[in-house]
Amino acid sequence: MNRAFYVTTPIYYISGNPHIGHAYTTVVADVLARTARTSGPAFFLTGTDEHGQKVANAASAAGKSPQQWCDDLIPRWQGLFAAYHVRYDDFIRTTQPRHERAVQAVFERLRDNGDVYLGKYEGWYCVADETFWLESKLVDGKCPTCGREVQWLSEDDWFFRLSKYRDRLLEHFRSNPEWVRPRSVYNEMMALLEEGLEDFSISRTNFDWGIPIPGGGGVIYVWFDALLNYITAIGWSTDDARFRTYWPASVQLIGKEIARFHTIIWPSILFALGEEAPQLVFAHGWITVDGQKIGKSWGNAVDPFALAERFGADSMRYFLLREAPFGSDFSYSEEKIAQRHNSDLGNDLGNLLRRSLAMLEKYREGIVPPAPGESAFAQRFADLPLRVREQILDLRFREALEDVWELVTALNRRIDDEKPWVLAKSADDASARQLDGLLYDLCEGLRWLAVLLHPVMPERTQEMWRQLGLVDGIDRDWSVLRWGELAQGTRTLPGDALFPRIEFVSS
Ligand SMILES: [Zn+2]
Numbered sequence: 001m002n003r004a005f006y007v008t009t010p011i012y013y014i015s016g017n018p019h020i021g022h023a024y025t026t027v028v029a030d031v032l033a034r035t036a037r038t039s040g041p042a043f044f045l046t047g048t049d050e051h052g053q054k055v056a057n058a059a060s061a062a063g064k065s066p067q068q069w070c071d072d073l074i075p076r077w078q079g080l081f082a083a084y085h086v087r088y089d090d091f092i093r094t095t096q097p098r099h100e101r102a103v104q105a106v107f108e109r110l111r112d113n114g115d116v117y118l119g120k121y122e123g124w125y126c127v128a129d130e131t132f133w134l135e136s137k138l139v140d141g142k143c144p145t146c147g148r149e150v151q152w153l154s155e156d157d158w159f160f161r162l163s164k165y166r167d168r169l170l171e172h173f174r175s176n177p178e179w180v181r182p183r184s185v186y187n188e189m190m191a192l193l194e195e196g197l198e199d200f201s202i203s204r205t206n207f208d209w210g211i212p213i214p215g216g217g218g219v220i221y222v223w224f225d226a227l228l229n230y231i232t233a234i235g236w237s238t239d240d241a242r243f244r245t246y247w248p249a250s251v252q253l254i255g256k257e258i259a260r261f262h263t264i265i266w267p268s269i270l271f272a273l274g275e276e277a278p279q280l281v282f283a284h285g286w287i288t289v290d291g292q293k294i295g296k297s298w299g300n301a302v303d304p305f306a307l308a309e310r311f312g313a314d315s316m317r318y319f320l321l322r323e324a325p326f327g328s329d330f331s332y333s334e335e336k337i338a339q340r341h342n343s344d345l346g347n348d349l350g351n352l353l354r355r356s357l358a359m360l361e362k363y364r365e366g367i368v369p370p371a372p373g374e375s376a377f378a379q380r381f382a383d384l385p386l387r388v389r390e391q392i393l394d395l396r397f398r399e400a401l402e403d404v405w406e407l408v409t410a411l412n413r414r415i416d417d418e419k420p421w422v423l424a425k426s427a428d429d430a431s432a433r434q435l436d437g438l439l440y441d442l443c444e445g446l447r448w449l450a451v452l453l454h455p456v457m458p459e460r461t462q463e464m465w466r467q468l469g470l471v472d473g474i475d476r477d478w479s480v481l482r483w484g485e486l487a488q489g490t491r492t493l494p495g496d497a498l499f500p501r502i503e504f505v506s507s
Pocket of ligand 1: 126127128129143144145146147148
């Protein structure tokens, strides 16, 4: 029996407009959830991180209250995910009362057990990153992450007793060498652990845009608040049965730059609460343009709305998963997207559907002929569905798509090799049977492709399904997918090209 699958994206800092990197992480989570859901319960959480000084500053610069400022940005974020055909189960906002109450409950629980205590904080603080830095970590006296000026803070603060969990965390890293991937990030985090961990401040008194500390004394540090979303959303402290169903999370997707928060601080908070660490934290690579990490300054060059509009959301989803192994950085260009769209999707897959249905129309009036029975061809692909599912759930998307493409290629080759236009001209029964068998396998293969590619391209595969004359079942369990299930007599409905060619003119 499969455990319930739970996947999260980072909750996105709502300080500006989304870029293609946000679409990337969220699409990956969506593909995982859709694939897992074919064999059992799955839950996919995303959302927005809305507290902290950076949000308060941005709101005040815009002449709005922080809450109003966040409320005004939310449609842009939710609209992005809709534009990329993302179907999440829950969208948490850290300003929601359900989250705020649970975060306060965590604070009280840890204060009661001594893992949160009152102390004095003095140190360097980067406002932009909401991060404290040891003097030794500063670069030329500035924030090592963003290069901005840091401020000296001195105040009475509530601390989280991170140091207490260092040994347990080291043990956890050693006995679960795959719990942080890729390996480079695991090694980096191990090095930090070996240096030792210091308790850190989780209260702020210099501004008030955050969750109030129970009993007064400022607001809770935004990272402490934000990390908890992964458990507050699924019912920690309010719905124990639901929480036990989904926790620990199966996969938590993050960007490399927030690995320290998610693989050192987050599991320690969980340990303090008596909960388990997530099963896998995966730090994916960055999308780069000319080797540089994209960010706000790239503006419209990487506007994810414009890209989905131009190439189609499903083509973008395919590109993001197919172009580079998940985990490594990859260099993005519109030319590369256009190539994938025209070649893999248009020529290989789209033409396969168009040619197959056109021949079925011409030679068999669009009606699926009888299945040919046991065949070496069906045998060859019998294990494809389970292999692909395993690859996807192991975040090897590129490999999974390459394997699916072997079926695409094999079907195209059969058309070239068996020459249905020649078979159709000869009058003997053997040719007619061979043509039946070929046309059947083409339609059945396309049905399989629609099922296996559905998590990656949810909308275009529905169109394939419709053209194949099918109605329900595209999201069926892959472990019971059998060659030969396509019913004889199905009336296909050829339609428009799946992936119309896009002319790319380099500027
Ligand atoms: Zn910084």
